[in-house]
Each structure stands twice: as structure tokens, then as C-alpha cells.
């Protein structure tokens with residue numbers, strides 16, 4: 479059975495989530511989401527984690543990707559999410575925790591591991607679970623991100639060691655942010671240091 483047919487066979491409202499997504503994100507983003515779903519499931523299997531949970535988190539990781547900045551800030555305020563000045567300057571970063579809130583509100587998802595993996599898919603989080611590492615990596619490294627040698631190397635490393643993969647993926651993101659003179663959320667640095675410390679200890 480292929481991975482995609484395996485995903486469609488799961489006993490949860492995947493079709494309902496897909497219908498919702500079709501109304502809330504454009505087709506190219508939907509394709510990214512499905513690639514993240516597939517890669518998260520595959521990577522979870524590789525590391526003896528729950529592929530169904532990984533697929534569910536992958537499918538719902540970008541629910542709020544196209545919410546407007548004011549809408550994201552409103553959700554954050556209503557749910558008392560901690561706000562860093564970088565979140566205020568760049569509310570788009572809030573699409574990750576808000577997607578977890580939407581998964582809960584719209585689809586009744588209450589598994590804390592799935593919700594955490596959705597919440598932390600962009601910035602990660604020190605001490606995040608291996609399932610969260612899988613979804614974080616699937617989002618950064620799914621095939622649609624391209625074929626640059628450093629991405630392929632990160633994909634290879636992620637097959638062997640999830641913490642090492644997260645460390646490398648964070649470095650790639652930080653390098654890009656520095657090069658393009660963008661703000662860096664402090665949590666990305668915390669995640670990066672945590673991941674490197676995991677593989678050095």
C-alpha cells in the first residue's frame with residue numbers, strides 16, 4: 479500500500495480537513511501541505527514514531543497560513559499566547575500556534591503531541607518531542623523546498639538522527655535570515671542550541 483493510500487485509510491476526518499483547506503489556502507500551499515503530510519509520515523516510520531500522528535500534524539500544520547496579521551494577533555490575544563516583539567513585528571510567525579488552535583477549534587483535535595507539533599513547526603522549541611522534530615523537518619525539507627545540496631544533506635541527516643536534522647535545518651534558516659537581514663525570533667536560536675546540544679551530549 480502506498481503512503482498516500484495509507485494516509486487516506488486512516489480513521490479520522492482527513493477529507494473534512496482537506497475540504498476546509500481548499501477554502502482557506504491556495505492550491506500551491508495545499509500541495510506543500512500534502513507533501514509535508516507524506517514526508518512527516520515517512521520520517522516518523524523511519525524513526526519508529528507514530529506515522530498517523532505525524533501525518534495528522536503535517537496535514538494541519540499550516541491551517542492558519544493565510545490568516546491576516548490582525549486576525550493572527552487577535553487569536554493570539556484571545557488565547558493569551560506569549561508574544562515576543564518579533565511576533566508583533568512579524569505576526570505571520572503566529573500562524574504556527576494559531577494553526578494548533580484552529581485544529582482544536584475546527585476539528586476537535588486534542589492530542590497534546592499533535593497540537594505541539596503543529597504549534598512548533600516553524601520555530602521549534604527546546605525539549606520538543608521527536609514527533610515535533612519530524613513535523614518541523616518535514617516542513618523545512620519536503621521535496622518542494624528544492625534540491626540544493628545543503629537541503630539534500632539535511633534530508634540525509636534527518637534519516638539518521640532527528641536532532642542533528644533539526645540543528646542543521648535551524649542553521650539553514652538562520653543563515654537565510656541573516657543573509658536577507660530579517661529579524662530572528664529568539665526561540666529559533668534556543669531551538670538551534672538545544673538541538674546541537676542533544677547531539678553533542
Ligand SMILES: [Fe+2]
Nearest residue numbers: 539540543600
Ligand atoms: Fe508554516
Ligand SMILES: [Fe+2]
Nearest residue numbers: 514539540617
Ligand atoms: Fe508549511
